[in-house]
Amino acid sequence: MRVSRTTIGLLICAAVLAAAVPGFLAYADARLAAIEKAHRELISVTTGVPCPASHPVSGGGR
Numbered sequence: 001m002r003v004s005r006t007t008i009g010l011l012i013c014a015a016v017l018a019a020a021v022p023g024f025l026a027y028a029d030a031r032l033a034a035i036e037k038a039h040r041e042l043i044s045v046t047t048g049v050p051c052p053a054s055h056p057v058s059g060g061g062r
Contacts (some may be wrong), residue, residue, distance in 0.1 A: 043049075
């Protein structure tokens, strides 16, 4: 069975994109989460109101 160069190139391109796109999306998601956290902390510092995400609630309550 003979496969053309175009088909091989297309398969290679699809394999690279299949690996690169999810990796880029995970990277972008992590960067966005870090930016949102920094923004919440900045608002907390400037207003003096504690950020709820930075102070987890303890389970005991004692």
